[in-house]
Amino acid sequence: xxxxxxxxxxxxAKPIGPVCNLACEYCYYLEKHALYPAxxxxxxxxxxxxxxxxxxxxxxxxxQVDFAWQGGEPLLMGLPFFERVVELQxxxxxxxxxxxxxxxxxxxxxxxxCRFFTQNEFLxxxxxxxxxxxxxxxxxxxxxxxxFDKVVHALELLLARGVEVNSLTVISAANEHHPLDVYxxxxxxxxxxxxxxxLVERVADSSARKLGLSLAQPAGPGDFVRRPQVAPWTVNPxxxxxxxxxxxxxxxxxDVGSVFxxxxxxxxxxxxxxxAALCIFSERCGTALILEHNGDLYSCDHFTYPxxxxxxxxxxxxxRDLVHSPLQVKFGNDKRDTLPRCxxxxxxxxxxxxxxxxxxxVTSPEGDPNLSYLCPGYxxxxxxxxxxxxxxxxxxxxxxxxxEIMGMLDQERAEAQWHSVKRNDPCPCGSGKKFKLCCxxxxxxxxxxxxxTP
Numbered sequence: 001x002x003x004x005x006x007x008x009x010x011x012x013a014k015p016i017g018p019v020c021n022l023a024c025e026y027c028y029y030l031e032k033h034a035l036y037p038a039x040x041x042x043x044x045x046x047x048x049x050x051x052x053x054x055x056x057x058x059x060x061x062x063x064q065v066d067f068a069w070q071g072g073e074p075l076l077m078g079l080p081f082f083e084r085v086v087e088l089q090x091x092x093x094x095x096x097x098x099x100x101x102x103x104x105x106x107x108x109x110x111x112x113x114c115r116f117f118t119q120n121e122f123l124x125x126x127x128x129x130x131x132x133x134x135x136x137x138x139x140x141x142x143x144x145x146x147x148f149d150k151v152v153h154a155l156e157l158l159l160a161r162g163v164e165v166n167s168l169t170v171i172s173a174a175n176e177h178h179p180l181d182v183y184x185x186x187x188x189x190x191x192x193x194x195x196x197x198x199l200v201e202r203v204a205d206s207s208a209r210k211l212g213l214s215l216a217q218p219a220g221p222g223d224f225v226r227r228p229q230v231a232p233w234t235v236n237p238x239x240x241x242x243x244x245x246x247x248x249x250x251x252x253x254x255d256v257g258s259v260f261x262x263x264x265x266x267x268x269x270x271x272x273x274x275x276a277a278l279c280i281f282s283e284r285c286g287t288a289l290i291l292e293h294n295g296d297l298y299s300c301d302h303f304t305y306p307x308x309x310x311x312x313x314x315x316x317x318x319x320r321d322l323v324h325s326p327l328q329v330k331f332g333n334d335k336r337d338t339l340p341r342c343x344x345x346x347x348x349x350x351x352x353x354x355x356x357x358x359x360x361x362v363t364s365p366e367g368d369p370n371l372s373y374l375c376p377g378y379x380x381x382x383x384x385x386x387x388x389x390x391x392x393x394x395x396x397x398x399x400x401x402x403x404e405i406m407g408m409l410d411q412e413r414a415e416a417q418w419h420s421v422k423r424n425d426p427c428p429c430g431s432g433k434k435f436k437l438c439c440x441x442x443x444x445x446x447x448x449x450x451x452x453t454p
Contacts, residue, residue, distance in 0.1 A: 009059040009323050010288045012068040012301060013052065015081070017042035017293040020073040022105050022147060025138040026172055026199055026233040029072065032304055034212035042293045043077065046084070052291055052313050053088040057096060059319040064097045065089075070301075075108040079116060086120050101125065103168065105139070106154030107147065114161035125166045125195070126155055130175045130182035137174035138233060152189065159190050166193040166262075173199075173232065176239040179246040187259060195262045196247075198240050200359050200373055201231040217305050219361040219370075228361050230373070241377030245384045252388050253410075257403030267385060268402065270351040271393040280356035286332020289323065297322055299331045302358040340368035343375075348382035 018032040019042045036042070057065050067089070069082075089098045102117075103125040117124055128151055129135040136146040158165050167186050169175075175182055186194055202216035215231065244263065251259060266278045276282040290298040291313060299308040308331065311322045322328070335357050342364045343354045354360060355372035364371040372378065392402040417428050427438035
């Protein structure tokens with residue numbers, strides 16, 4: 001078996017499991033309560049968290065150890081818990097630098113949390129799906145109340161206290177047709193680091209219903225999903241492709257270097273030949289495990305099901321041995337080894353690599369299984385951005401900032417404007433005269449204006 005060895009191990013911790021103070025209609029994790037029917041408390045114990053911190057730091061070969069905390073809603077663990085986490089990290093660091101990232105819905109964020117995040121250099125991901133009407137469509141509390149105002153208030157607090165913030169925006173049926181509304185809103189709120197996550201969920205099949213779940217498990221390699229029924233909030237593939245390309249076309253002209261979109265950064269890495277920094281676009285996966293509240297380890301956040309339980313942090317084994325177990329290695333290799341023929345022959349495969357295995361439940365036109373549901377959207381997006389990505393890759397490789405592409409595109413647009421103007425058109429220089437009486441006198445076409453710089 002092809003067994004890769006990774007310098008670092010990444011495990012995302014869910015210290016309170018699926019417990020949350022929101023009841024988002026589209027959430028795939030809330031119903032994971034059903035996988036632990038005998039559990040009365042989903043709070044991770046002090047013994048388990050110390051064991052995790054110690055083993056996780058010990059498993060890393062690089063000088064920096066990156067912890068990630070998610071839920072449910074991890075802030076429900078309370079501030080003393082995370083103060084204890086930081087204490088344990090310092091105790092077991094062994095000279096390594098520790099970094100923490102935490103994903104939150106923001107409802108519990110206050111000044112005390114902000115002070116803690118700032119003092120301990122936490123990167124905070126804040127879930128925000130766009131303007132009020134788009135965000136509140138699915139992100140509501142258990143009584144059906146909206147969450148928008150509380151999330152925006154949390155964002156204002158975080159930014160005012162100097163906390164490093166990324167937005168995480170779920171792209172669903174609610175906001176898929178509003179790309180610039182979403183992007184411009186996030187910019188106006190002061191967000192400079194954005195993540196756009198496509199929402200894809202299938203209605204439960206028989207195996208999921210046996211577990212008490214309403215959403216389907218991801219299809220395994222070679223599984224044939226006869227008639228995949230997606231949940232009503234699932235993003236449309238074509239709309240998702242349009243969403244991404246619309247934002248990219250806007251961003252590449254005015255925001256390169258000042259606004260950072262995770263997907264665009266990852267794509268630039270692919271065009272530079274550096275591979276994918278995001279697991280869904282890597283050739284193989286299996287390097288990002290999940291720690292549940294009781295110490296269980298699963299293959300992936302989207303594969304938290306009994307068949308994908310790798311082991312437990314309580315097992316008398318080094319964490320790296322669990323990551324490199326035959327089950328996990330096969331899980332990672334299957335992403336590459338089960339690609340349909342159309343993916344293998346696709347010109348943008350180097351950027352996509354077939355997408356996340358969770359989304360690969362569609363049959364290809366040739367009849368092969370394991371095609372991503374989002375394939376039409378990603379193929380459109382990666383094909384569309386190719387020319388600009390190539391330019392930016394060349395700029396960065398030459399030691400120049402990628403942001404130079406904005407001036408290059410402005411120049412191209414200006415030259416096209418001058419070359420297309422007709423004699424009786426208003427002069428592009430802005431003089432108010434006809435072109436033939438201004439910069440176009442004597443039938444001499446101009447490429448720059450005489451009275452102003454285009």
